[in-house]
Amino acid sequence: MADDARVAFGALEIPRPYLLFLGDMTDPLDQKTAAGIHEWRPEWCVGQYRLTPETNSLGLVDMDPEQAVRAGAQTMVIGTATFGGRLPDAWEDIVIRALQAGLNVASGLHDRLSMRPRLAKVAAETGRKLYDVRGLPSGFNPQVGSGHPRTGNRLLTVGTDCAVGKKFTALSIERDMRARGINATFRATGQTGILISGGGVAIDSVVSDFLAGVVELLSPDNQADHWDVIEGQGSLFHPAYAAVSLGLLHGSQPDAFVVCHEAGRQEVLGYPDFAIPRLEECIELTVALGRRVNPAIRCAGISLNTASLSESARTDALAEIEQQIGLPCVDPAINGTGAIIANLGL
Amino acid sequence: MADDARVAFGALEIPRPYLLFLGDMTDPLDQKTAAGIHEWRPEWCVGQYRLTPETNSLGLVDMDPEQAVRAGAQTMVIGTATFGGRLPDAWEDIVIRALQAGLNVASGLHDRLSMRPRLAKVAAETGRKLYDVRGLPSGFNPQVGSGHPRTGNRLLTVGTDCAVGKKFTALSIERDMRARGINATFRATGQTGILISGGGVAIDSVVSDFLAGVVELLSPDNQADHWDVIEGQGSLFHPAYAAVSLGLLHGSQPDAFVVCHEAGRQEVLGYPDFAIPRLEECIELTVALGRRVNPAIRCAGISLNTASLSESARTDALAEIEQQIGLPCVDPAINGTGAIIANLGL
Secondary structure, X not given: OHHHHHHHHOOOOOOOOEEEEEEOOOOHHHHHHHHHHHHHOHHHEEEEEEOOXXXXXXXXXEOOHHHHHHOOOOEEEEOOOOHHHOOOHHHHXXXXXXXXXXXXXXXXXXXXXXXXXXXXXXXXXXXXXXXXXXXXXXXXXXXXXXXXXXXXXXXXXXXXXXXXXXXXXXXXXXXXXXXXXXXXXXXXOOHHHHHHHOXXXXXXXXXXXXXXXXXXXXXXXOOOOOEEEEXXXXXXOOOOOHHHHHHHHHHHOOOEEEEEEEOOOOEEOOEEEEEOOOHHHHHHHHHHHHOOOOOOOEEEEEEEEOOOOOHHHHHHHHHHHHHHHOOOEEOHHHHOOHHHHHHOOO | OHHHHHHHHOXXXXXXOEEEEXXXXXXXXXXXHHHHHHHHOHHHXXXXXXXXXXXXXXXXXXXXXXXXXHOOOOEEEEOOOOHHHOOOOHXXXXXXXXXXXXXXXXXXXXXXXXXXXXXXXXXXXXXXXXXXXXXXXXXXOOOOOOOOOOOOEEEEEEEOOOOOOHHHHHHHHHHHHHHOOOOEEEEOXXXXXXXXXXXXXXXXXXXXXXXXXXXXXXXXXXXXXOEEEEOOOOOOOOOOOHHHHHHHHHHHOOOEEEEEEEOOOOEEXXXXXXXXXXXXXXXXXXXXXXXXXXXXXXXXXXXXXXXOOOHHHHHHHHHHHHHHHOOOEEOHHHXXXXXXXHHOOO
């Protein structure tokens, strides 16, 4: 089990650096995973592989798998979102070309590379590996949660909705903690975060009975001054995903949490009948549920995504929330997260 | 999708009546599934199949698969709990004998009959079916929750812990509602409940992203006077399983819930560091979370498992809780659930 956990959650990292495969996607939104890796880990990216001249560019050097191997790449990452998370059949040949060139191939699609017989066969023949970062490794035997307190410290990003900046905030806090000399580790809970950090588990694909237990394994005992910064998922107020958020909260046993919110969002994305909760409600419910596993849980601040606001509107929005909630409120992309870290007493 | 849902959740029922396979278990606790079916659906049980004279008897007629077929049995149900939910290898031959005799075979073990190549082959040859009631049917394509309100009425049993009587209470309410002429359907969410009712889904084996969505399918639109009585799982206060309970609560969108509790239990089973919540806390949290998907949610009463109490202690305990909470409190095994049904205004 301990070995399983190491394999699943990070000690066996995906070999780097990466060649980012961008497919034939012309819309940057369809390259979200690749863009996230490039933004957060530019030093891991030796180049990009575009199928057509019209494909959106991330500004990296264009190269094919053979050129990438010569440039030192170890793994080709499929950095695109496709309809329904499917691997287009035509891309099977591209994956095979990468394997034969000497690259491992990693993917965050629902559709698993390792389940495609042709790909599994070529991977075995070439001695390369296929990394399906969504789903638990085959043969991994999950366990149910224990509820036992763990050593070290944990911060979880929670949200008023999906897609409000929980991953961005957690990565920002890890970066800013490290810049202050704090021993911190980002813990990924979704496929893009896993590819950015080289470890973690896509908790949306864990069977519900094992959810809290898997999160416990993701954030094990650590040194007394260490902080795990755990990527949140969904929202406790989400009509489809609240269970995921609660399993993550209970398994994390966070000492502190940061509420992530997008300025101006009124309704749950895709669920127009569900209003976004007030920040106070979100704090109150997170504390009420989280104290079951960590009585000391507290809110450390608010992370506001202000991308849609003008500069003056942003300044007003941040000040207004600080006033209203009595906690630091920052846009990590503008202000960094120093005010939140300071509020942890660090 | 609609066809998927019918197949998964009940319209394709497991053919009855059943032959209950009791293995060589001498401890009645290891025959929990068979005992539950026999208690709640005696008319579905034509006989029992025991491997040894020492095997605990449920008091049914002993018969082997060939005799059971002559007695009209359609399906042999593996009604035992085994270590780790494994099918002992020696039982493969017994399953094959049953298939060859003309029986379908159903199992609630984690270990799936249909994944055993020998069993799958014989089932195909004999034209019989293997029913693995844990896990979604293969090929079933789950969907995420919609949060849309549905027609008809829903009651969910919730608990202060696991194994306090949520299934028993839900089955009792269905029985007592029907006895009063109310149009009611028990909705099973665990393997024993599925085998008792002939439909349902073992939600502990659903991937967390789809949990609420699968529960929505389990309890679809219905007539205005119809009640779904949904079997609860776990507890919102359970350090391992709270996520399962929340997904079930959100997917159920219950109009009413009944809190199930065992008299005298102080700690969560197997989690001595976690106190059982007070009934008031359990009601308050269920309302706080459930009103997100059904603002009219209300507690209809308390179901108290008093098996450990003397008759006078039972009477006192029930009266004390009614006084304390201001809602009907019954032990369904002693009092039935009429007081709770009356409190629904039915």
